[in-house]
Amino acid sequence: MQFTFATTPTTTTLVRPLVQDDFLTKNLQEIAAETGLSPETLTNDFKAECNEILPLYLAGGRKLYLIGLGKEPKSAQVLKAFRTLFHQQKPKLPAAVSLDLRGCPVEWVEWAVNGTLLGGYNLALYKTDEAPKSPFFSENGLLELVVDAAQPVKVLNTKLETGRAVAETQLRIFDLMNAPANHKTPQTLVSWALGSGEQYGYDVRALDVGEIQEAGLEALLAVSRGSLHEPALIILDYHPAGATQTVGLVGKGVTFDTGGVSIKPSTNMHLMKSDMGGAAAVLGTVELAAKLKLPVRVVGIVPTTENSVDGDAMKPGDVIGSYSGKTIEVTDTDAEGRLILADGLAYCLKNYQPDVLIDLATLTGNVIAALGYHAAGLFTTNNDLGKTLKRAGETTGERLWRLPLWDEYAEHLKSDIADVRNYSGIPHSGAIAAGKFLELFTEKHPAWAHLDIAGVAFGDTDFAPQRAGTAFGVRLLVEWLRNL
DSSP, rough: EEEESSSSSOEEEOOOOOOESSHHHHHHHHHHHTTTTHHHHHHHOOOOOTTTTEEOGGGOOOOOEEEEESSOOOHHHHHHHHHHHHHHHHGOSSSSSEETTSSOOOOHHHHHHHHHHHHHHOTTOOOSSOOOOGGSSTOOOOOEEEOOSSSOHHHHHHHHHHHHHHHHHHHHHHHHHSSOOGGGHHHHHHHHHHOOOOOOTOOOEEHHHHHHHTTTTHHHHHHHOOSSSSEEEEEEOOOTTTTEEEEEEEEEEEEEEEETOOOOOOOOOGGGGGHHHHHHHHHHHHHHHHHOOOSSEEEEEEEEEEESSSTSSSSOOOOETTTEEEEEEEEOOOOOOOHHHHHHHHHHHHOOOHHHEEEEEESSSHHHHHTTTSOOOEEEHHHHHHHHHHHHHHHHSSSEEEOOOGGGGGGOOOOOSSEEESSOOOSSSHHHHHHHHTTTTTTTOOOEEEEETTTTTTEEESSSSSSEEEETTTHHHHHHTOOO
């Protein structure tokens, strides 16, 4: 798709966003006068509710879409409104569309471009009867951004390119998240990372199974034992000149999770292709940090494996080692994500000494019981870090809610025969217990946060008939890095 700026619309199809504020009636009356429509009918039919869409057919073959943004819209609302419009209307759109952003904050250019591009996403990755592609979302499609003449060209171009860069990475993450296990192994994540690093100029390397064994990443090896596919430890390092801070990101990369010997019920096991949502967030964030040339070093660590079952698979009751040297009693093989994260956290700390350390994982069903599908769990003992992450979540709409890491919860993980056990077996506070487990492998780092994204990385959306990847964490972390 191509983009251009204009100060007056030049296409026959115009999109006009409207806010539910004190000026709505006046704006609708002006639109009615411009289009020859009845002001009373228009104000009765359109209330500018969030994601409300009203198509109007005008003289001369022109078409006008009014789109509602609700009250005091922020980035999440603006982005979703445009994504909704272009997702729903893409079969009907012509090759060129004008988007009227006159009178809107300049930031809306970024959000509008982002939402528009996401609206063109095609989830039918493996269908053979693919529907004809919308001319608007073809290479020759055009989105004309109609802006105020006084807005600086340099700022407009920056917002445009940022919106495009973020959306393009999100679309790649969608494909990665939505791919099934027979099209997505640990080596798929390795190839993705290597290709991204080569394209955007940052360092990527991956430890193979021999190097993992030599390094002593014993927890990662233990989880991988039941799988035909070898594990990997992916290391991404975006290191711009002059960077004075290092942020370490660790993402859970389980490309399919059967639960191991503690096998999951079959009902929703097919959705476990998404158990690498944390890894996806880390891959996307490092790529975007490089694309946007953010002035901070970002190190991504992705331990990746399958959790499967065969005669050599890890068993409940096994005691395994870890990169940190701590021993772990495995009371439940379906609590495998925290095992590979333990090695990833310890590896990042020892080899990169980050100023801030954040891990992300689709870790527990318990966090869904607590927060549902509208927020991820945030665990940290650093109040400043917690506040800045939560603020970034509010800005982007990828919301976080803080849960405690009180020492009393560590009692649930005491083991008789090892340093710690991986699962308490208690039917409550499971997300907190998982956070306390990970905390043991952070060496009391003063600026560590754990994000449990199990309810938000892959779920029901307005843009898929069933469940699909959301790329949760990418915009959140990029926003947080921008403000660091």
